[in-house]
Amino acid sequence: MIGKILRQRYQIIEQLGQGGFGETYLAEDLDIPAQPKPKCVVKRLQPQVIEPDILRLFEIEAKTLYNLGQNHNQIPKLLAYFEENSELYLIQEFIDGQDLDKELTSEKPLSEGDAIKLLRDILEVLTFVHQNNVIHRDIKPQNLMRCREDGKLMLIDFGAVKQVRTVLATATGQTSRTVSIGTQGYMPSEQALGKPKPSSDVYGVGMTVIQALTGILPHLLLEDKEGEVLWQNHVQVSDALAEIITRMVRYDWRQRYADANEALQAVNKCFVPLRPIKIGDKYGYINTSGKLVIPPQMDDAKEFCEGLAVVKINNKWGYIDSSGKFIIPPLFDLAWGFSPKKLARVLINEKWGYIDTSGKYVIPPQFDFAYWFTDNGLAAIKINAKWGYIDTSGKYVISPQFDDAYWFTEPGLAPVKIDNKWGYIDTSGKFVIPPQFDSTGGFTEQGLAPVKINDKCGYIDTSGKFVIPPQFDFAYWFTEQGLAPAKIDDKWGYINTSGKYVISPQFDDARLFTAQGLARVQINDKWGYIDTSGKYVISTQFDTAELFFEGMALVTIDRQQHYIDKTGGIIY
Incomplete structure (x- = not known):
């Protein structure tokens, strides 16, 4: 088939796949007066006999496929269908990208x-x-298929081919x-x-x-x-x-x-795929298309979590659903989103407690401060100037004894402070790494944690041994890309897990890479976004910039909030 021209127009240049009832090829459209010639996908079916039922079904299913592609931009368009030399052909739009299997x-x-x-x-x-x-x-x-141009998913390989395959199979003696x-x-x-x-x-x-x-x-x-x-x-x-x-x-x-x-x-x-936005001096919510879904009426608003969002009105915090209706009335002096354990920490009368998604107290307000529950079901809390850890019933698992504490991270270690030095405990409260550091951060999936000692930051492993010696003025933890922001000589860059700069120190400020492979950086009081090679994806132009979530990032331009897409285009 390679080199063959169908209908004096579609020249086969490469085979893409082969199955029991047909083959798929990449072709060039010779009729289009452009160089290079635009590409298309050719699907060839090879029935043993061209029967009226097969031709009728082929036409019906091709029309269905044509209508789907014409009316949705995430389904390849059907460009042509025909019979030639006792073989059936579909010509479809070529999607430049790679399938999700990669x-x-x-x-x-x-x-x-x-x-x-x-x-x-x-x-x-x-x-x-x-x-x-x-x-x-x-x-x-x-x-x-992930489209290379805009990152959208395309749904391919259905419709006509499958229905005709069914008829071809039943024609060979199988039942439906x-x-x-x-x-x-x-x-x-x-x-x-x-x-x-x-x-x-x-x-x-x-x-x-x-x-x-x-x-x-x-x-x-x-x-x-x-x-x-x-x-x-x-x-x-x-x-x-x-x-x-x-x-x-x-x-x-x-x-x-x-x-x-x-x-x-x-x-x-x-x-809920809704994002908070400030319009004037009030907050509302837009969807990922930039449409205003909940009008600006709140004094403050946070992200949705577990189907509810924390909002402030008349100096009190409560929880709304995606319609903007209060599910939990604004009763709290301060409130945070729900954790995966479906508990949220709230402040009332200067004490912290935890509520469930109905607004009922699961753990009554009693703590001077409280963090969220992590995956292991523990939360760090402060009471009477000491820190300890409780479970989701409010029972102490590790009694309050530390001067400061943070949440547990993998592999089940938490930074705690005692006698002005930081170390790490396990979930039983036992020190795994003795207190010796001036400050610490949590461990990440690479098994490294940033620590500070004698005014310099480095990275230790879970045994407490330095893997990257203290040498940086400041350092964050590593993200899944294996990169961490690190500051030296008043400039920020990004190091790998061996401590080598992969992106040279050049930024006035720099933040973590997100799952989308983008990081926020600042130069001359303006923020932009770089990729993992250090190349600018969106130039420094914003007064403030937040991380990307659901394909959107919140930025500020001239004191006005906007959401941008990954190209820097304004969504709202």
Whole structure:
């Protein structure tokens, strides 16, 4: 096929894939007067016999695919379909990018926040598909393309090819009940029996996100005796996300979300994609498209967490849902968002306590200060000038005895201060690294923590041994990219885990890299964003700049708040 020209227009230049019923090729469109010639994708089906039923179904399904692509920018457009030399061809838009299979690696599982974004991105386009009465039938990472130009996900490889494959299979003697279109691990039982439903696609999405979170291929996961996928022991996620994913991958299709829209509504209810914005002297909320969803009416407002956002009105803090309705009335002098343990710390009459999502006190106000609960179920609290740790029932696990303390990080160590020196304890309260440092930070996944001694910062491992000797004026912890901001001679740059500068000291200020691979840096009182090579992605131009979340970052220009996208374009 290489070099062949179809319809005197589409010249085959490369084979992309091959299956039991056809092949996929990359081609050039010779009719377009441009150099280089624009590329397209050619799908060739090779039925043994061209029968009227096959041609009729081929045309119906091609029309469906055409309508989907024309009406949604995350589905490739169908450019042509035809029969030639007893073979059926589909010509589709070429997507320049890479499939999710290249992104989802066992070495770098997604964080919960990124997994939620991926879940939402897939369900949004799949909702459109289901609303048009189409079932994809092969949701998996290989059929989700990340567009190189704008980073959007494209849903590929469905529609006409699958329906015609079914007819070709039944023509060879199989019954419709035994024709299964899909991929092992991502395909539920009813689909394997040839009876797919919209909830079958929901199953595929759930298994894709499980792979993203665990780094484990779906067919390698164990099942219980009822056929339910055992995945939660491989990763720690919030109860809300675990509940949603578990329902998506139920063995019985009747226990799953009926379609993508129902699953998307569940995700949006728990993880609301709304961001606070200040307009004039009041706060409201916009969605990720920049549309004002909750009018500016609050004196202050924070991010949504576990479906609720903390807002301030008339000098008191309460919690609203995504409609702007108060779920927990504004009663508190100060309040924070809910942790994955579904507890939030609140201040009233100068004492801190913890409430649940109904606003009921789980741990009554009694502490002089309190941090959030971490994944191990412990929170650092202060009482009578001493710090200790409580569990989610309010019971002391480590009695108040330290002069200062922070929260636990992996691998179960927390920095504490005693006699003006910092060290690290384990969850029993025993010192693992004796107090000896002037200041400390938490351990990260690289097993390193920044510490300060004799006015210089370096990094220790979990045994307390210096891996990077003290040499910096200031240093932050390492992020998942293996880079940390470090200051020397009044300039900030980024070092790797061996202590070598990867991005030379040149910034007046610098912050951590986020999961999106961007970091905020400041030069001459203006902030911008760089990538991990040190190259500017968005030039220094903002008075203030926050980290990217849900593809948006909050910045200030001339005292006005705006949200930008990853190109620096103004969303709101």
